[in-house]
């Protein structure tokens with residue numbers, strides 16, 4: 001059997017896992033779903049979901065991956081051979097391709113925004129009409145959006161085809177800290193805007209009377225989406241980890257960093273939204289219709305704009321890499337396919353499925369596909385809000401009851417002789433809280449109560 005890739009260093013792993021987690025989910029998706037779901041209450045539920053579901057499932061995935069040293073399908077098969085459980089792994093493989101298909105459409109938008117901001121389009125106190133026009137003229141061009149989608153997927157498959165440490169690790173390590181720095185600068189600037197206090201009160205002052213089931217489902221979906229959980233990405237990344245790595249600390253770092261980045265994105269977006277009279281409910285285009293205001297007025301914005309969109313594209317790339325990697329590692333491990341062939345094949349399939357999403361802003365048919373929603377909206381809802389929580393539900397049952405919560409806990413312990421901090425709570429959480437809460441949410445979503 002071919003030797004499996006390994007991370008070169010512990011920091012390399014944390015950066016790669018954080019690279020998978022931090023992406024459009026934090027900067028594009030988080031502000032838009034927060035805005036759509038009423039702001040602060042959503043943030044509140046989101047943070048609870050990150051702590052009591054996300055972090056817990058993060059450990060479950062990483063430990064399963066490292067213990068089995070397998071891709072998601074192989075991991076279930078190794079622990080329970082010949083059973084139907086490997087179906088959960090397959091669900092992950094499909095979910096990865098599904099998410100990749102429309103995620104790369106938005107990633108293509110960031111590439112385009114990088115291009116136009118380099119040309120200096122976001123300068124000179126830009127007006128709302130100009131911002132809307134720039135956005136509309138791009139997204140209504142079917143060929144351009146498809147070409148951007150194609151380029152982005154090609155880039156991803158190229159990196160994945162090069163293998164684990166030479167490809168993924170190298171790309172992730174360098175640019176992430178820079179993105180974080182820019183986010184800090186932008187946050188501070190946003191706080192000085194005239195609409196800052198209204199923006200912050202929308203974002204941080206919860207009105208609990210607005211709480212509803214749909215919002216809870218979205219918050220849970222967003223937590224899994226943002227942390228790359230529920231489809232085996234972290235099983236796969238965990239499988240490239242060596243035995244002496246400290247899973248406990250790594251998991252905490254990845255979750256903490258991811259949540260901080262999302263939080264900052266909100267601090268940047270909402271003051272801007274309220275300052276320029278935009279709607280927090282704008283949905284998918286929110287970030288693309290908000291940030292041009294920031295860059296056109298920020299001192300040095302002419303420089304920060306292109307740099308920001310470049311780094312956002314890189315952050316998206318380190319996430320799409322993990323989406324492609326799940327299916328690729330399955331094809332390489334189980335089907336003995338050559339890595340480059342597998343990577344390009346997965347990319348090719350995602351590209352074809354992605355075309356209707358790319359057309360969701362230009363074709364009448366796809367922009368109002370069903371239930372008054374666009375094809376991209378429907379894909380986003382199905383994969384993120386249904387498939388990821390479902391994957392996480394099944395995974396938690398598997399880890400808690402088939403593999404055994406204590407076996408998993410042993411894997412997480414930095415020192416095998418001693419429980420990790422909060423171990424007993426983790427065991428209760430994965431055995432009862434995660435399956436029960438996810439079960440209730442999913443059943444009610446399916447019955448249409450949301």
Ligand code: PFF
Pocket residue numbers: 020021022023024025026096099224225226227228229231232233234319320322323
């Ligand atoms: N976590 C990524 C983001 O927030 O942009 C998206 C993602 C990557 C979701 C990998 C799921 C996944 F397996």
